[in-house]
Amino acid sequence: MTEPLAPGATIGILGGGQLGRMLSVAAARLGFTTHIYEPGAEPPAGQVAHRVTTAPYEDVQALAGFAAAVDVVTYEFENIPTAALDAIEAVVPIRPNRRTLAVSQDRLTEKAFISELGLKTAPFAAVDDAVDLAEAMEEIGLPAILKTRRFGYDGKGQARIDRPEDAPAALAAMAGAPAIYEGFVAFSQEISVIAARGVSGEVACYDPGANVHRDGILRTTTVPAPLSTAQRTDAVLLAGRILNALDYVGVMGVELFVTPGGLLVNEIAPRVHNSGHWTQNGCVIDQFEQHIRAVAGWPLGDGTRHSDVEMQNLIGADMDKVPALARDPAVALHLYGKAETRAGRKMGHANRRLGPASA
């Protein structure tokens, strides 16, 4: 598929959560129909999609049927089983590509890829057992975080090690899964670059946003992040190098640590990203439409920010704030249509326009 998709074509999306939902709306805005593939019943994205296939990622027949009904497949999360990807790619292109998924599905592979590019990361080591762990503690030092190499998100599958005595419990928390030991990095802030790359190789980045996490979950992103011009330029160039090296097509979230020694890559996410939700109310083309443009082979939007924005996640009981936020003239609410409010569950977000774009 090298020609741009014409309006009326169908975009297949793996995953029916809030990211799939907002991708679906963006696709509709460009005249595409969407088809969601999601194992769970009543997915949030299904409320705004043309079609929904409800089936597990192990159902190769359902996957083949889904692939045959769409013109391109993209995804809202990176932990898609390889067999599912094989079944789809036999029929229709997957964007972003398989290589990116292979790199980003494994924290160790990801860190190694980034290091080989010449970019900085936190110090890391593979940990499969207690011997590896002892060596890593010796080499890299404490404090550190032990993380499963695969299937971790929002702070799950992670254990902090402050003192040597914490090591056995941390290893036990991995439940036998291969892990990665990451040394702590002294950073002044965490920022994200939401970067996009089109089929013809052009790259467009949104301005970096400053992220605040609590309990391992993103709480706010504020744009612009308080950075020097040099830091801002570095962040964007660095993100562009990652996308180019992967021959990437789509939007990627690149999380960076700002340290006295420069920018460190914390993590990459080969998809639209929570820290890019501000673009919905800060730019002419938001990250969701940017991603759809890329996977559809369209030219990218330019990503210029017209407004300063603070994005606040609404997590669990934060939904109680909705009536007050609805009365706030500077706030745009984005709710995800999830039936049940649960502690720690992302229910929506609120973009507060702070004013016209500052320098």
Add this chain to the structure above:
Amino acid sequence: MTEPLAPGATIGILGGGQLGRMLSVAAARLGFTTHIYEPGAEPPAGQVAHRVTTAPYEDVQALAGFAAAVDVVTYEFENIPTAALDAIEAVVPIRPNRRTLAVSQDRLTEKAFISELGLKTAPFAAVDDAVDLAEAMEEIGLPAILKTRRFGYDGKGQARIDRPEDAPAALAAMAGAPAIYEGFVAFSQEISVIAARGVSGEVACYDPGANVHRDGILRTTTVPAPLSTAQRTDAVLLAGRILNALDYVGVMGVELFVTPGGLLVNEIAPRVHNSGHWTQNGCVIDQFEQHIRAVAGWPLGDGTRHSDVEMQNLIGADMDKVPALARDPAVALHLYGKAETRAGRKMGHANRRLGPASA
């Protein structure tokens, strides 16, 4: 229904065209699900709605089932048969209200209502036959337009009378339907005020936009319209009076003529309006969300414009411009997902951000 609807509630929408489609997306953004009622197959709004009922407006049973499945009903067009409204209102509230529909479904009733409010309109007279027509020509003069009192839109059901000889053909074009004779008004521009009123009576208006029509169809709306401060204030106050007088809940499009003698009301539309599409890229809360907020009993957004915008309709073959528009960094495309491009058919629109909001 006086309590605001909680996220998760369902908004019923009569009509599955582009307005229903954009209302549906706005409702989803606030966490509502939507249910479209539309006689035609494969409606554009159905691609982004949770449920669709396909049935004619004469199917009282289907209407009752639809009404029972939703928490409030709104609509994207005003020519809904009275019996359909009766069937729905027996079960669930309709917003905007029945009175507004009665007023706006008939051009004569509408003009009379506006005149009684003390607001100016073009000179008009009821025309049921050749005698009425001769009297109207005598009284109001030429040139003039003869329009059917009901079911006209986008220049359909209208005939221009420049000379007395045109009268018989104009009358014949009405096909026996009751008509209204409207004298020409010398105006310097046509503007629209997109006004909203909430359940507790608060009114919020967007800045007036300047409209350009061709062949009876809106082509562009540019905001801000070139008006004096006094004219702008007049326009907004006048629109507010109309909404208050109707105890209106929702968004209304108020088309005005700017004349040397002041503002004249051309037409009101009890729904979101093509001339308000610019708000999608000019305001934090657009007209579609504003309408949903009103009919859901939520507080209104404030409607402040953060950017100057030119909205351009994409009609029929204008779809050929889509690739170029997609490359334009200042343009946001909004396509309607219509399967077939036809001459005169509204296929989408393009909002061009002109810059930060000017005074």
